[in-house]
Amino acid sequence: MSEHRDRQTGRFLPSPDAASLRHEIFAEDKPSSAWLAGVLAADGSVEASLRAVSLSQSGEAGRELIQEVRRLTNHSARVYVGHPPYGQTTHSVRLVSARMVADLHHRYLITHRKTLTYSWPTIPQVLQAPFLRGYVEGDGCVGIYPTPQANPMLHLSFVGTPWFVRDAMKAIPANGRYRIIERCEALAEARFNGRHAWAAANWVFADPDLYRGAKWQMFSQYRQTLQQEPPRWYRLQRQREVAMACLAEGKSVQEAARTAGVDWRLVYAWRARAGQAGSTA
CATH class of the missing domain: 3.10.28.10 (Homing endonucleases)
Structure with missing residues (x-):
């Protein structure tokens, strides 16, 4: 007892x-x-x-x-x-x-x-990813599915009340799809696929000290797959990171482009977008 x-x-x-x-x-x-x-x-x-x-x-x-x-x-x-x-x-x-x-x-x-009333809690920003990680572990889905070209694609989703899902998606630094599940009362879904799921999962599973359950293991498996067979968006993301690091060190656009292995005009575009994001932050 x-x-x-x-x-x-x-x-x-x-x-x-x-x-x-x-x-x-x-x-x-x-x-x-x-x-x-x-x-x-x-x-x-x-x-x-x-x-x-x-x-x-x-x-x-x-x-x-x-x-x-x-x-x-x-x-x-x-x-x-x-x-x-x-x-x-x-x-x-x-x-x-x-x-x-x-x-x-x-x-x-x-x-x-x-069940029908739950809302996203007002908690410190540093606790938002761990909280959602637990929520996804309990009531979410992380999987690897083939694209039409038979390439592995990461998927991350979770369900909840419409107001919970909307506010949770605002906290996640990734673009996902929101939909109402019509057959159920007060139920919606957040869904992230491909590179958007990769961005969301990296945020959700960032803390290395938290429990590594079944959902984390699926994410870890996909991470290994990316290293073995990286899709174009992943290779481009890595090249962007290299180029932006070069610019932060004071190197020219041409030098950053050579180091990253991309066209210099693409580095110009990356730098411009980063400047616009910084001005609106």
């Missing part, structure tokens, strides 16, 4: 397992805390009593994710294992902590019955 009722006062008292939890975790400005809040925003469930939050995941990847949640929160209570007649084995944990529930509400807007 995670809690019990005192016979004299009628109040719920935490068990020793619950007492060992890191109750203050969601009050901390740490990437790992924001990541976990993102997981719970996507897949967690706040109980109506407002005393506990639970999380359930399926399959081997789900079991590993649950173990990471236990490690971060110092959870030592029971892990509930389910064996549905169809589908993969499920693993679930229940975090009994009114403090956690309150902090999730005030800092990350995670509440009971959040």
Whole structure:
């Protein structure tokens, strides 16, 4: 049991397992805390009593994710294992902590019955990528799919309420497609493909110290593919980075073009676009 009722006062008292939890975790400005809040925003469930939050995941990847949640929160209570007649084995944990529930509400807007109402939280910019990384781990998709030319293409997407998805996309430094999912109530999708997915994924998965789950592993696999068979946009991106680094060192456009292996007129265009972006920032 995670809690019990005192016979004299009628109040719920935490068990020793619950007492060992890191109750203050969601009050901390740490990437790992924001990541976990993102997981719970996507897949967690706040109980109506407002005393506990639970999380359930399926399959081997789900079991590993649950173990990471236990490690971060110092959870030592029971892990509930389910064996549905169809589908993969499920693993679930229940975090009994009114403090956690309150902090999730005030800092990350995670509440009971959040499915149709959830909004993008106002959190420090440094925590936005870790938070969305957790959200994507819980309720997103990262995959590699072939283009019509049979080239591997990265895909990153996630769903949520229309207002959550719109504001989340504003935080991501990449161009994605937004669409309403008509068959569901209050549901939209953010979708990034190709070089836009690469830019989004590099931002989402930037922190090397956060949990490397199934979605990160897919991104890592694509990163290895790019190094082996780089598409034109990736080669051009690398050349642009070389050229802009040369210009930052004070070299001429012609020198930067020779070093990057591109036409000097392209370097002029890159420099002009960078100047326009800087003037509007």
